[in-house]
Amino acid sequence: xxxxxxLVHRIPYPPNKGDKIRSYHMLRHLAQHYSVxxxxxxxxxxxxxYAPVVREMCADAYFGALHPWPARLRCLGALxxxxxxxxxxxxxxxxxxxxxxxxxxxxxxRIVVFSSAMAQYARPYAGTRQVIDFCDVDxxxxxxxxxxxxxxxxxxxxxxxxxxxxxEREVARRADSALFVSRPEAHLFxxxxxxxxDKTAYFNIGVDSAYFSPARxxxxxxxxxxxxxxxxxxxxxxxxxDAARWFALEVMPQVKRARPxxxxxxxxxxxxxxxxxxxKPGAVCVTGTVADVRPYVAHARLxxxxxxxxxxxxxxxxxxxxxxxxxxxxxxALGGIEATPGKxxxxxxxxxxxxxxxxxxxxxxxxxxxxxxxxxxxxRYAWSxxxxxxxxxxxxxxxxxxx
Numbered sequence: 477x478x479x480x481x482x483l484v485h486r487i488p489y490p491p492n493k494g495d496k497i498r499s500y501h502m503l504r505h506l507a508q509h510y511s512v513x514x515x516x517x518x519x520x521x522x523x524x525x526y527a528p529v530v531r532e533m534c535a536d537a538y539f540g541a542l543h544p545w546p547a548r549l550r551c552l553g554a555l556x557x558x559x560x561x562x563x564x565x566x567x568x569x570x571x572x573x574x575x576x577x578x579x580x581x582x583x584x585x586r587i588v589v590f591s592s593a594m595a596q597y598a599r600p601y602a603g604t605r606q607v608i609d610f611c612d613v614d615x616x617x618x619x620x621x622x623x624x625x626x627x628x629x630x631x632x633x634x635x636x637x638x639x640x641x642x643x644e645r646e647v648a649r650r651a652d653s654a655l656f657v658s659r660p661e662a663h664l665f666x667x668x669x670x671x672x673x674d675k676t677a678y679f680n681i682g683v684d685s686a687y688f689s690p691a692r693x694x695x696x697x698x699x700x701x702x703x704x705x706x707x708x709x710x711x712x713x714x715x716x717x718d719a720a721r722w723f724a725l726e727v728m729p730q731v732k733r734a735r736p737x738x739x740x741x742x743x744x745x746x747x748x749x750x751x752x753x754x755x756k757p758g759a760v761c762v763t764g765t766v767a768d769v770r771p772y773v774a775h776a777r778l779x780x781x782x783x784x785x786x787x788x789x790x791x792x793x794x795x796x797x798x799x800x801x802x803x804x805x806x807x808x809a810l811g812g813i814e815a816t817p818g819k820x821x822x823x824x825x826x827x828x829x830x831x832x833x834x835x836x837x838x839x840x841x842x843x844x845x846x847x848x849x850x851x852x853x854x855x856r857y858a859w860s861x862x863x864x865x866x867x868x869x870x871x872x873x874x875x876x877x878x879x
Contacts, residue, residue: 612788658812682859800846
């Protein structure tokens with residue numbers, strides 16, 4: 477098989493952890509078509525245990541340790557210049573040396589870049605065919621942060637939004653194909669980078685509907701009698717922190733008055749101090765890291781995604797839908813998801829609407845919503861169909877869902 481260099485900002489494993497889902501399935505799919513040479517960072521010490529499994533999928537692999545304090549120092553230095561802080565965070569001399577050695581040693585003429593910050597390592601190789609999966613328009617995420625946070629954070633985030641957009645446009649101009657996670661993300665980037673509109677496309681994220689299946693038997697993690705409302709996600713990620721805090725403080729008091737047995741479960745790794753402070757016996761429970769999120773989703777009365785800031789497609793929503801669970805979500809969390817509100821999920825805008833939808837579901841659950849949700853996910857979000865389109869991009873074929 478022909479060699480392909482894949483550059484990923486975080487180790488692409490395991491398949492059920494947040495932003496690693498897309499890169500993991502991409503690696504596994506590409507390894508069926510190419511001899512993959514992988515360069516990736518490990519930013520969580522716990523993830524080193526996955527390195528041997530990932531290495532088995534590759535012809536060669538380099539795992540670089542990414543330590544937060546040196547990365548923060550690099551970002552401080554970048555403030556004096558014009559580059560985005562995201563680029564400085566992932567700058568690493570050892571990664572650069574490894575890429576240069578691999579390109580000199582191997583006959584590689586195809587490069588797949590996962591996330592814009594890794595494109596700096598592919599820049600010297602203009603003669604290769606390069607496909608970048610931006611996933612989301614990250615610069616717009618920073619713009620949203622800037623509008624939601626006080627000064628001086630607002631200034632810093634606005635700076636990052638401007639600098640990162642300029643860098644994203646430069647990367648897209650150099651690439652042969654620029655991919656995003658959904659039609660709305662691709663449409664947004666075309667409006668921001670019209671010079672690269674003809675090479676901007678998207679492919680849907682996938683869901684392993686056999687893994688996230690309601691037919692499996694899961695142990696019940698909840699106390700007897702609790703009407704569990706679950707929200708899953710990495711709880712050191714600010715949009716998730718903001719969502720958990722808003723729901724716990726603005727929505728749950730309304731729900732508790734009508735349904736005393738209702739309990740809000742915040743399920744996810746690395747909960748911040750803000751999230752930990754939300755804990756209230758009998759009302760809000762913060763689990764921290766769990767071995768498997770599926771039991772928490774399977775035995776919950778419903779799942780919520782109350783995000784007020786969001787970019788791309790919310791995988792946690794699709795996974796809950798795949799498990800035939802009723803999901804109540806905000807318009808922001810719905811962005812990019814192909815589903816019909818009222819039939820496959822429930823939409824709520826504001827604390828009053830959220831409380832009303834949650835209370836209706838607790839009082840009169842409608843199993844038809846969960847069944848329709850799972851059917852829709854299985855029909856629209858199959859990994860094999862989506863990732864075949866990535867191979868087409870790598871080989872210079874027709875654009876993936878270009879319009």
